[in-house]
Structure formats: structure tokens, C-alpha cells
Amino acid sequence: MSRTPTQLLTPADQERRRGLRVMKGVALGALLGMAVVFLVSFAFEEQVPALAYVRAAAEGGMVGALADWFAVTALFRHPLGIPIPHTAIIPNRKDEIGRTLGEFVETNFLSAEVVRTKLEATRIAQHAGEWLREPVHAERVTAEASVMASGVLRALSDEDVQDVIEQLAREHLLQPDWGPPLGAWLGRIVESGAHHGAVDMAVETIQLWLASNQAAFAGLVSRRLPAWMPSLASRLIDDTVYNEAVKFAAAVRADPQHPARKAIDGYLDRLADNLQHDPATIGRLEDAKLTLFDSPRVRELAAEAWNTAKAGLLSSLADPESGLRRRAATAIAEVGERLATEPPLQHRVDTWVTDAAVFLVDRYRHDIASIITDTVERWDPAETTEKIELMVGRDLQYIRLNGTIVGALAGLVIFSIAHALLG
Known part of the structure; x- marks a missing residue:
């Protein structure tokens, strides 16, 4: 009507x-x-x-x-x-007037020369920087961006996003063989000696456990001895095993060239090589990977990852005092400060904005002007x-x-x- x-x-x-x-x-x-x-x-x-x-x-x-x-x-x-x-x-002559008005705007207002001249005299970057470096303005931009981002997150279909995550996980994580890249990574670690810190931490942990759990060695060996052995001898054997374990851990921790460390280095070096070149080792790793990440599990992990990320983002975007929003406001204010005080940056930004606007106007000015023509025709x-x-x-x-x-x-x-x- x-x-x-x-x-x-x-x-x-x-x-x-x-x-x-x-x-x-x-x-x-x-x-x-x-x-x-x-x-x-x-x-x-x-x-x-x-x-x-x-x-x-x-x-x-x-x-x-x-x-x-x-x-x-x-x-x-x-x-x-x-x-x-x-x-x-x-x-x-309404339609003709609309076409004439559109042509007038296109010719006299949407020309590359007019747009370039206006933008070059505007000092866009400096004015934008002076406005953005004010904390209240930076927070306002952050708040508006947060509302927009929250709207986009809520508009996204969870099922579609989970499908994308699952597809990416299968394509880039599960389909490629894990053995060669893991072997190369492990080889670089062994070659650089970066694993020595992990070995030191493991030995230290063993030492601390031994110091706190001597009672765990009671009967560790004596239970396997013949029943006719005297109890004193059994206890002596258990104590000896414990003391030797403590001495061994201390020796490994104190000596960077300990044979146990050499053995660990050799094992890791062989493992790195096998992961890259031994089909049997590569096959076992792939079987374990497929068992761990079967189809239902991948789908479940994709859903968990998206739901966790979405909930965390929505919560951070909605809270003005969240770390995300505060860091975003600080970053925007810092960008504004640089735009307001650094002439070289101002020149680059102004040039980029001007060139982009001139390109868009020159390429789409007829389409922009046609809005006037089409609107008048519909009236x-x-x-x-x-x-x-x-x-x-x-x-x-x-x-x-x-x-x-x-x-x-x-x-x-x-x-x-x-x-x-x-x-």
C-alpha cells in the first residue's frame, strides 16, 4: 500500500x-x-x-x-x-532529472582530481591521530569495535565454525605424517643440547622423590628373595638398593658427561632418526595418532575449542575492564599518538588513504552515482x-x-x- x-x-x-x-x-x-x-x-x-x-x-x-x-x-x-x-x-521528467543529477555528481564530485585534491589538503592521519590518542576516544572506539565483534561472533553458526575447524585440523594437522617433522624437530633439539635442561629437571625430580619416599623401597627387592633369607639381610639389601639409587641420581645430576646422560642422548638421537626414516616407527606413530584422534574425537575437540574461544571472547568483549579491551584501548591510543606526532607516518597513511580513495572513486564512481539515478527512479x-x-x-x-x-x-x-x- x-x-x-x-x-x-x-x-x-x-x-x-x-x-x-x-x-x-x-x-x-x-x-x-x-x-x-x-x-x-x-x-x-x-x-x-x-x-x-x-x-x-x-x-x-x-x-x-x-x-x-x-x-x-x-x-x-x-x-x-x-x-x-x-x-x-x-x-x-523525474527519471531524466535523476539521471542528469547522477551524471552531474559523477562528473563534478566523483572525479579523481577532486577527491585527491580534497584529501591531500585534509591531513587525515594527523586529525585521526589527535582524536584517537585521547583515552576517552580510544575507549569509545574499543567499545564500538567490541559491540561489532560480539555481534559477528553471535551471528556465526556454531556448526559451520566447528566444521571449518574440523576440516582445518584434518587437513593441516591429521592428514600429514607426524613422524618426519617431529623427528626433525627432535633432532634439532638434541643437536643443540636444548634437552639437557629437561634431563636436569627430571633427575632433580627423581632426587626429591627418593628423598621423600624411602619407605617405598621397603620390600622392593626383599619380597622377591627366598623365604629362608634372614630379615636383617633383606632389609640390608633394600637399603642398599635405595642408597645406590640416591647415589646414581646424584651422580647423573652432578656429571654433565655421565654415561646415563650419554645413553639418553643416544636414544633421543636414534629416535629422531627413526621418526624421519624408519617406516616401522613412522607407522606406529601414525597408528597412535589415528587412535587418539578418531573422527568423533576430532569433532568433539573442534566443538570444545570453538565454544571455549567464543565464550572467552564474548566475556572479554563485554567487560570494559577486561585485559583484552584495556590492551586494545592502549594500543589504539598509542597508534593515535604516533599518527599525531610522526610526520613520516602521517605522510604514508595520508598517501595510502588518498590512493585507495582515488582508486575506489575512479573505479566505482559510476556505480556510486547510479545510486542517485536508481533512487530517483524508484520515487x-x-x-x-x-x-x-x-x-x-x-x-x-x-x-x-x-x-x-x-x-x-x-x-x-x-x-x-x-x-x-x-x-
Whole structure:
């Protein structure tokens, strides 16, 4: 159901309508005033010859008022409802006006030269930096960005995101063989000696455990001895095993060249080589990988990863005091400070923004201008006429009023010249 022009009027349009009615009344009053003056002067012209000048002025004023009324009315509708050619110009030529307006904007406002000249004189980076470096503005940008990011996260389909994560995990994590890259990584660790710290930590942990768990060695060996062995001998054996374990751990920890360390280095070196070149070792690792990450488990891990990340992000984005938002606001303020104080950076950013804007305008200016054309084409002729008349109609009524005054002066001058020359 189409809306009437009155239903489309905003409060500002309503005010313009009242002003238009007032000016129409003034212009019409001037015309009627000229008509009254004409009738009076025409009726008493013989008794008062000087009224001939008044009659000529009134006559010219009426002609000017009527001519300008016709011209103004013809822009928006047929005068007196008579379909005179070349009247009701705006409703009849609405689409052509829209195309002409679009071409005008495209040619005069969306040219590369105009955009480049304007942007080069604007100092975009400096102004943006001065605004962004204020903490309140940086926090505002962060808050708006957080709202947008939260909206995007909530709009995403959990199922679709989980499918993407699962697909990426299978493609980049599970499908490639793990053996060769793990072997190469382990080989580099062994070659650089980076594993020695882990060995030291393991030995230290064993020492601490031994110091705190001597009782665990009670019966460790003696339980496996014959029953006829004396209990004293059994205890002595258990204590000996414990003490030797403590000495061994201390010796490994104290000696960087201990044979046990050498044995560990050799084992890790062989393992690294086997992971890269031994099919049996590679196959066992792949079997273990497939057993650990079967299809249901991969799907479950993808869901857990996404749900955890999503919940954490939404919580951080919603909390103004969260670390994420505070760091983002700080980063934005720091960027603003640099933009405001570093001329080389300002020049780079201004150049980038200008070049990007010029490229977009030069490439898409016809599409941008077509918005005007397409929008005007969709407008209803009556609504278009109503809107345009409200925007410019009040000023056009001054044309009628001026036409009345100019017509009266012209009529007076013409009559005066004719009377002076012809008597």
C-alpha cells in the first residue's frame, strides 16, 4: 500500500509546508492587490488622468505576477489542471532529472582530481591521530569495535565454525605424517643440547622423590628373595638398593658427561632418526595418532575449542575492564599518538588513504552515482514533486512576488515612455 505525500513528511517538512503556504498567500495577495489597484485606477482614470500611470503599473504587475505564477506552477503540475505542453516538468521528467543529477555528481564530485585534491589538503592521519590518542576516544572506539565483534561472533553458526575447524585440523594437522617433522624437530633439539635442561629437571625430580619416599623401597627387592633369607639381610639389601639409587641420581645430576646422560642422548638421537626414516616407527606413530584422534574425537575437540574461544571472547568483549579491551584501548591510543606526532607516518597513511580513495572513486564512481539515478527512479512522481516543492517552493514564491514588482515597474516605465513620445 503506497503512502500519501503527507504521510511521508517529517517535522521539518511540515514546517517547510507552513512557510510555503505563507509565501503563496503573500504572492497571491500581491496579485489581488494589483487587480484591485487596476480596477480602481481604471474606473476613475477619466476624472483623474494621473491614475493612468497607476493603471499601467498595476496592469504590468498583474501580467508579471500571472506569468511567474504560470512558470513556477509549471515546474510541479499542470496550471489549472490543463495539460499544457511543457508543464508539470518535475513529475513528467523525474527519471531524466535523476539521471542528469547522477551524471552531474559523477562528473563534478566523483572525479579523481577532486577527491585527491580534497584529501591531500585534509591531513587525515594527523586529525585521526589527535582524536584517537585521547583515552576517552580510544575507549569509545574499543567499545564500538567490541559491540561489532560480539555481534559477528553471535551471528556465526556454531556448526559451520566447528566444521571449518574440523576440516582445518584434518587437513593441516591429521592428514600429514607426524613422524618426519617431529623427528626433525627432535633432532634439532638434541643437536643443540636444548634437552639437557629437561634431563636436569627430571633427575632433580627423581632426587626429591627418593628423598621423600624411602619407605617405598621397603620390600622392593626383599619380597622377591627366598623365604629362608634372614630379615636383617633383606632389609640390608633394600637399603642398599635405595642408597645406590640416591647415589646414581646424584651422580647423573652432578656429571654433565655421565654415561646415563650419554645413553639418553643416544636414544633421543636414534629416535629422531627413526621418526624421519624408519617406516616401522613412522607407522606406529601414525597408528597412535589415528587412535587418539578418531573422527568423533576430532569433532568433539573442534566443538570444545570453538565454544571455549567464543565464550572467552564474548566475556572479554563485554567487560570494559577486561585485559583484552584495556590492551586494545592502549594500543589504539598509542597508534593515535604516533599518527599525531610522526610526520613520516602521517605522510604514508595520508598517501595510502588518498590512493585507495582515488582508486575506489575512479573505479566505482559510476556505480556510486547510479545510486542517485536508481533512487530517483524508484520515487513516486507525486512524492518527488511534493518533496522538491517543499525544499525550493518557498523561494520560488519570491520569484512570483518579484515578478509582480518588476512587472509593475516595467508597465509604469513603458507607459511613461509611450506617453512622453506619443502624447
